[in-house]
Amino acid sequence: MNALPILRRPGNTIATRLVRALACLVLAISLPATVLAQSNAPTIRLFPTTVVEDLKQTSSVAREMETGLQEVIGRLDQQQQLYNESKCDGAESDPGCQRLAKQLGATYLDMLGIMEERLPDMEHTVNNTRLSLEKRLRSELGNKMTSWTLQETLLGSNPDGIAQPAPTMRGRSGMRLSERFRQYYQLVASSSSHNDQSLAVLASDIYLDMDETSELIARTREEIARATLIEQLNQSFGTITPEMMEVVGGVKSILFGDEADYVQVAGPPPGSIEQEYRSPLEN
Amino acid sequence: MKNNLITGTCRSIVLILFGLTLASCASTPPPCYGPQSKNLDTAIHQVQDSLIGGCAANFDLYYDDLLRIAEGDPKAENKRIFSEFLVWSTDEGILSQRQAKDYYNRYFNVKFVSLAGDYNNCTHTCPRRDRIMRNMERELTDKERGLMKVSLDSTGYYRADELYQEVELVLEATCTACAAGR
Numbered sequence: 065m066n067a068l069p070i071l072r073r074p075g076n077t078i079a080t081r082l083v084r085a086l087a088c089l090v091l092a093i094s095l096p097a098t099v100l101a102q103s104n105a106p107t108i109r110l111f112p113t114t115v116v117e118d119l120k121q122t123s124s125v126a127r128e129m130e131t132g133l134q135e136v137i138g139r140l141d142q143q144q145q146l147y148n149e150s151k152c153d154g155a156e157s158d159p160g161c162q163r164l165a166k167q168l169g170a171t172y173l174d175m176l177g178i179m180e181e182r183l184p185d186m187e188h189t190v191n192n193t194r195l196s197l198e199k200r201l202r203s204e205l206g207n208k209m210t211s212w213t214l215q216e217t218l219l220g221s222n223p224d225g226i227a228q229p230a231p232t233m234r235g236r237s238g239m240r241l242s243e244r245f246r247q248y249y250q251l252v253a254s255s256s257s258h259n260d261q262s263l264a265v266l267a268s269d270i271y272l273d274m275d276e277t278s279e280l281i282a283r284t285r286e287e288i289a290r291a292t293l294i295e296q297l298n299q300s301f302g303t304i305t306p307e308m309m310e311v312v313g314g315v316k317s318i319l320f321g322d323e324a325d326y327v328q329v330a331g332p333p334p335g336s337i338e339q340e341y342r343s344p345l346e347n
Numbered sequence: 348m349k350n351n352l353i354t355g356t357c358r359s360i361v362l363i364l365f366g367l368t369l370a371s372c373a374s375t376p377p378p379c380y381g382p383q384s385k386n387l388d389t390a391i392h393q394v395q396d397s398l399i400g401g402c403a404a405n406f407d408l409y410y411d412d413l414l415r416i417a418e419g420d421p422k423a424e425n426k427r428i429f430s431e432f433l434v435w436s437t438d439e440g441i442l443s444q445r446q447a448k449d450y451y452n453r454y455f456n457v458k459f460v461s462l463a464g465d466y467n468n469c470t471h472t473c474p475r476r477d478r479i480m481r482n483m484e485r486e487l488t489d490k491e492r493g494l495m496k497v498s499l500d501s502t503g504y505y506r507a508d509e510l511y512q513e514v515e516l517v518l519e520a521t522c523t524a525c526a527a528g529r
Contacts, residue, residue: 201524205517206469211462211479214472214521218513219458219506265513268520275523340500341423343430345451347458 108204108217110267115196119270122189129182136175143168169299173292180288187281194274201271205264217264379405381412387425390416391432403441410450417497426455426498453486454493457507461486462514469525476522480515487511 147168152161205214379402382390394409402409413432417425433447442450453460461482464471472479487507494504 198524198527201521202469202528205521206473206525206528207467209468210466211464211468211472214468214517215458215462215510215514218510218517264517268517271520271524272516340503341426341430343426343451343455345430345433345448346456347448347452347460 110200110204110263115200118189118193118196122193125182125185125189129186132178133175136171136178140168140171143171166299169295173295176288176292183281183285190274190277190281194271194278197267197271197274201267381409382416385416385419387417387420387428395435398441399439406441414492414497421497421499423498423500429455454489455498457503457510459483459486468521472518473522473525476518483511
């Protein structure tokens, strides 16, 4: 009865991480490709056209998957509500409740089907993206830079001032995906983000997520086949398993986020705006 | 004759004792006192006297004492005071130029001294990544002291903290890519 057990803990599941990775992709694609490719005389080239094209393709697959899942989860919500309002809990033998349970199970199978259908494409494009970025990171940051030049790149032209808005994406679960995309887009579309330090962080972020995602997709595909078989058996009995509802809950939190978890901690107090003292000893 | 012998012996003993006394005086290190004042300028003068007086080996201790004293009266100007003290130390030949830079930048600059390196990241930084990150973490603590507690430069400290996180992320990605290419 362990239907897709990897999806059970919304905060730290394969699906959560997978969708987080998809968010990165869509963000990256939200960037006008030309902006990335033609940033002002970049000293490092982390997003050449090939990488941007790979990201674009992966992004469209990710979008389709997200859209498909949102629709089916909406249906699941309605069916679940009807089931509860009909007081079917504890009345599983009632023919009406059995019918509702079967409908719920069928929708659940739809959800698994969408994931199964989309994942092979995802796996292929994610791997392409990962390999493209891997090559660029190794060449531009690994072989062409020392730790000191890397630090200088990350600091950019404003080492003492207020930090640029950093496109740090990893770990930003608990927020509605569309909202995340919007924020990411604003982050990278702002002119201050088109410099090398932001691109280095962005490329690293996307690459690490792609690396995890490749592995997660493979594991998820294995699990889906098993979960589908189990649910098909459940359909014969017309039961709603707690595991099934947990999976649905997990996927919902991934797609729609959990507003309560997104509480911003107050930022640090603004620093002095006086002209900073610069020592002749500074590097 | 006998008296001459006794007188000669006594004279020799006195000479030996005198010589020993001189020798012991020569090997006694000068007393090295740390700064006694709670006023940073006064404390720096006291430290300078001690350093010139042959206590240069205690530089680390004195620097720490001065930072502690400055924490008691934090202000932006402290950066300049420490910089001038370090420049004086190089002028006096107590520190090399490189040492002075390290002392200053470790505490008062956003950039990490721990990231100094002349070779590429794949071959040099990645094999030592854990150690470098530990060193950066320690340096971040020193920057908190120098930038925030001594100089009231919270912006600088927060930038250093963010830089630490960015370096951690970018090095993780870069080193993963380097390892995959082997």
